[in-house]
Amino acid sequence: MNPKLFLKFVSVSFQKQVTYRFDCFVGIVNGFLYVFIFTSLWKALYSQFDTTVHNGYTLTAIVTYAVMVMAVRISFTMDDSIIYRKVMDGSIAIELVRPTSFFFMNLAENVGNSLFHTMARTAPIVIISIFLFDVSIPFEVIRFLLFVVSCIVGYILVSMMNFIVGLFAFWFIEIFPFLLFKYAFYTFFSGGIVPIDFFPEFLKPLVKLLPFQYMLYFPTTILIGRASLAEAQSIIMAQLIWIVIMGVICSFMWGAGKKKLIIQGG
Amino acid sequence: MQQNNIAIKVKGLSKDFDISESGKGFSGKLKALFRRKRKIITAVDGIDFEIKHGEFVGYVGENGAGKSTTIKMLTGILVPTSGSAEVNGIIPYKERKKNAAKIGVVFGQRTQLWWDLPVRESFDLLRVIFRVSQSDFNSQMKKLDQVLDLNSLMGMPVRKLSLGQRMRCDIAASLVHNPPVLFLDEPTIGLDVLAKESIRNFLAEINREEGTTIILTTHDMNDIEHLCKRLIILEDGKIVYDGETELLKQKFVHEKVLEVEFHDDGNVIHGIPGVTVIREQGCKKWLTFDNDNYGIGEVIGTIASRYKIKDISVNEPSVESIIRNIYNNRVTLATPSEESPTK
Ligand SMILES: Nc1ncnc2c1ncn2[C@@H]1O[C@H](COP(=O)(O)OP(=O)(O)OP(=O)(O)O)[C@@H](O)[C@H]1O
Numbered sequence: 023m024n025p026k027l028f029l030k031f032v033s034v035s036f037q038k039q040v041t042y043r044f045d046c047f048v049g050i051v052n053g054f055l056y057v058f059i060f061t062s063l064w065k066a067l068y069s070q071f072d073t074t075v076h077n078g079y080t081l082t083a084i085v086t087y088a089v090m091v092m093a094v095r096i097s098f099t100m101d102d103s104i105i106y107r108k109v110m111d112g113s114i115a116i117e118l119v120r121p122t123s124f125f126f127m128n129l130a131e132n133v134g135n136s137l138f139h140t141m142a143r144t145a146p147i148v149i150i151s152i153f154l155f156d157v158s159i160p161f162e163v164i165r166f167l168l169f170v171v172s173c174i175v176g177y178i179l180v181s182m183m184n185f186i187v188g189l190f191a192f193w194f195i196e197i198f199p200f201l202l203f204k205y206a207f208y209t210f211f212s213g214g215i216v217p218i219d220f221f222p223e224f225l226k227p228l229v230k231l232l233p234f235q236y237m238l239y240f241p242t243t244i245l246i247g248r249a250s251l252a253e254a255q256s257i258i259m260a261q262l263i264w265i266v267i268m269g270v271i272c273s274f275m276w277g278a279g280k281k282k283l284i285i286q287g288g
Numbered sequence: 289m290q291q292n293n294i295a296i297k298v299k300g301l302s303k304d305f306d307i308s309e310s311g312k313g314f315s316g317k318l319k320a321l322f323r324r325k326r327k328i329i330t331a332v333d334g335i336d337f338e339i340k341h342g343e344f345v346g347y348v349g350e351n352g353a354g355k356s357t358t359i360k361m362l363t364g365i366l367v368p369t370s371g372s373a374e375v376n377g378i379i380p381y382k383e384r385k386k387n388a389a390k391i392g393v394v395f396g397q398r399t400q401l402w403w404d405l406p407v408r409e410s411f412d413l414l415r416v417i418f419r420v421s422q423s424d425f426n427s428q429m430k431k432l433d434q435v436l437d438l439n440s441l442m443g444m445p446v447r448k449l450s451l452g453q454r455m456r457c458d459i460a461a462s463l464v465h466n467p468p469v470l471f472l473d474e475p476t477i478g479l480d481v482l483a484k485e486s487i488r489n490f491l492a493e494i495n496r497e498e499g500t501t502i503i504l505t506t507h508d509m510n511d512i513e514h515l516c517k518r519l520i521i522l523e524d525g526k527i528v529y530d531g532e533t534e535l536l537k538q539k540f541v542h543e544k545v546l547e548v549e550f551h552d553d554g555n556v557i558h559g560i561p562g563v564t565v566i567r568e569q570g571c572k573k574w575l576t577f578d579n580d581n582y583g584i585g586e587v588i589g590t591i592a593s594r595y596k597i598k599d600i601s602v603n604e605p606s607v608e609s610i611i612r613n614i615y616n617n618r619v620t621l622a623t624p625s626e627e628s629p630t631k
């Protein structure tokens with residue numbers, strides 16, 4: 023898809039967020055509360071034990087992880103019911119009579135959404151948290167760049183996941199239960215609540231087979247310095263492989279879904 | 289090449305919908321998915337037609353006849369259950385994007401403009417979507433503005449437009465890229481007489497001047513009579529008439545209507561051979577007579593000799609009344625067409 027068009031739609035979606043004046047204040051408070059709860063829980067947990075390092079995390083490291091994974095998660099906010107709503111009200115018909123890729127239009131819409139959340143929520147939450155909590159991030163330009171790349175790839179993975187679940191609407195129309203399942207899987211298996219290192223042993227092989235850890239966990243470990251620069255590069259390689267796998271699933275689902283699609287209302 | 293002259297080619301095109309009643313809620317839907325007994329309706333049932341470039345075709349039929357479903361298949365939204373279609377030589381449901389670049393579509397009941405944006409920005413987005421150069425865009429918009437009077441609407445957010453204003457914008461929006469083929473699904477729905485007329489004039493003009501092929505779906509038979517040389521009538525997903533609009537009258541109507549105003553009411557008309565009264569209103573009566581077996585002079589003569597007449601006129605049946613008869617099955621549709629496939 024032509025980049026100019028992509029950016030246009032990013033900006034339309036961004037502006038839409040601005041016009042409907044998503045309640046920024048509530049969003050910030052809500053995000054900050056999460057950060058506060060998680061960091062407090064970790065502090066309480068760590069104070070119960072004599073050892074200071076658990077699963078490779080010092081208290082500072084785990085607090086940093088909790089703050090940063092939340093920051094990434096908030097930046098990755100996207101409306102996962104877009105496709106569902108377009109199928110529900112039939113407006114998907116209008117999009118399909120345009121010479122544009124449905125996947126990329128969807129991605130552009132998500133990006134606009136996420137940019138808004140990054141600016142309006144992530145930024146203030148990170149700044150406040152750095153002052154309030156014991157957060158320590160290694161300052162290396164290359165590391166930061168690798169983190170950004172890894173985030174972008176991780177973001178595309180999240181968008182693909184939402185695309186795939188959204189396409190279920192072509193078969194079922196009503197997909198709310200799928201969205202709930204997805205939300206649970208995504209938040210937990212991506213390391214959004216607890217880093218993968220803390221998962222029970224029996225879960226770890228399963229997690230390795232799933233793409234979720236490449237969405238939040240790995241980009242965050244790059245940022246906070248748990249992954250070496252060399253490891254960061256292989257993380258990004260693995261993420262790219264997942265992009266290919268998910269891309270194949272997306273296009274397969276799209277091909278099959280097209281035949282199932284019906285348009286609601288005239 | 290003759291092939292190049294064909295804008296749309298449809299062969300045995302069918303679309304089934306699964307309307308099995310699914311239970312309430314999610315589990316009901318899941319069950320329905322695995323149930324063997326399905327309720328299927330055939331919305332479009334093996335239709336064939338060819339439309340040449342530059343034609344203006346009316347596509348009509350009762351509610352639920354399958355008009356919109358056909359248009360959705362030709363625009364690449366729906367994938368047919370069987371059969372094939374080509375638009376500008378492209379198979380719409382296989383090459384949706386390629387097809388979309390060469391067609392314009394208006395769905396009367398939904399807008400293709402961005403609800404939250406001012407009209408101007410919607411057009412600008414469409415310009416980028418359809419990769420229209422700024423200069424082509426400017427000249428096209430100028431042309432569209434002249435007929436559809438868009439300038440005054442440009443700054444308004446789409447959600448604040450009236451239905452008629454929105455429809456003008458939507459029609460213009462479908463033409464930003466000056467497509468060779470235009471699909472209009474009820475573009476005059478809910479419009480007042482004047483708005484309808486201006487849109488009609490505009491459509492006639494682009495068909496004449498630009499040679500745009502237009503397929504128009506409507507329930508307003510005036511639209512058809514004014515615009516469409518050719519008429520395709522659909523019934524239960526099957527084509528029951530495909531031919532010139534004018535010819536429809538000759539083929540299916542063997543009756544003329546006489547509108548007679550008598551000097552006093554209470555006249556009981558009977559016993560005139562071939563004549564039946566279809567409507568009465570005070571001194572006015574509408575009579576039909578069998579056009580094939582009785583001459584018009586003969587009938588008028590007989591009436592005039594028996595009753596005192598104030599005024600009399602002969603009405604050609606409207607396309608509307610003919611189509612109404614077809615819908616009501618008052619006219620048999622053993623299509624006298626030569627092309628009908630022999631079994
Ligand atoms: N989304 C859908 N799910 C199930 N059945 C559908 C769906 N869309 C259309 N149909 C069925 O297909 C048939 C044809 O519908 P279609 O919308 O093509 O009719 P139409 O000729 O455009 O009618 P109208 O004049 O009312 O717009 C109808 O029986 C309708 O119930």
Ligand SMILES: [Mg+2]
Pocket residue numbers: 288355356357473
């Ligand atoms: Mg319709």
